[in-house]
Amino acid sequence: MFVAVGSDSNVSDPDTHPDEKGRADILVCDPANCELKVYAYGIRNAGGGIRVNPKTSELWCSVNERDALGDNLVPDYITHVEEGGFYGWPWWYIGGHQDPRHEGKHPELKDKAIVPDVLLQPHNGSLELTFYESDKFPAEYRGDIFASEHGSWNKSVRVGYEVIRVPLHQTGHATGEYQDFLTGFVLPDGNVWGRPVGITVAPDGSLLVSDDGSNSIWRISYTGK
Numbered sequence: 341m342f343v344a345v346g347s348d349s350n351v352s353d354p355d356t357h358p359d360e361k362g363r364a365d366i367l368v369c370d371p372a373n374c375e376l377k378v379y380a381y382g383i384r385n386a387g388g389g390i391r392v393n394p395k396t397s398e399l400w401c402s403v404n405e406r407d408a409l410g411d412n413l414v415p416d417y418i419t420h421v422e423e424g425g426f427y428g429w430p431w432w433y434i435g436g437h438q439d440p441r442h443e444g445k446h447p448e449l450k451d452k453a454i455v456p457d458v459l460l461q462p463h464n465g466s467l468e469l470t471f472y473e474s475d476k477f478p479a480e481y482r483g484d485i486f487a488s489e490h491g492s493w494n495k496s497v498r499v500g501y502e503v504i505r506v507p508l509h510q511t512g513h514a515t516g517e518y519q520d521f522l523t524g525f526v527l528p529d530g531n532v533w534g535r536p537v538g539i540t541v542a543p544d545g546s547l548l549v550s551d552d553g554s555n556s557i558w559r560i561s562y563t564g565k
Contacts, residue, residue, distance in 0.1 A: 343366070350406050381427070384404060465489055
């Protein structure tokens, strides 16, 4: 069993903030004899989405990164999670890029920081994800990731407010790109009426997406060209 534990802050250093101890991790245990241990760390908030890829048995997560470094930093991301892997928070991001608010801290971790598989827009609000294993969509969708992007609240140009598709190319592995899949929740005047949150594959092969902007559940099905 995997358990995601988000940070208690935007960028507080766990060395000096006791409330951050044991946070920003993904934990793992055997449910039969559960002694939680750290599986991966430096992941600010993956509480919105962790899933095991049924094709590769790898753990994947969707992460809300830190704020207050401007419109264009730090990218949210979707990535497979390596056992023992360090993903940067709070000292580093996108590999060896140091957060200026922690200048000079933990240089020994710079080369350990893993670059995530798929970098999203900063402040996207990436939440739940699912793997599409049904055969009701076109064949090229089989095994791909669909993820809910809740949307920005602190960026001058709105981003997110959509569902995206991350192609895994029938290999179980991402190559960095993603595509808009379900859009239209932002009106031309900038007002927002929908914000995707949860996402899952229904027994009939459709996608179900919860939306706490319009208090709706959307069903997306394929009817042919």
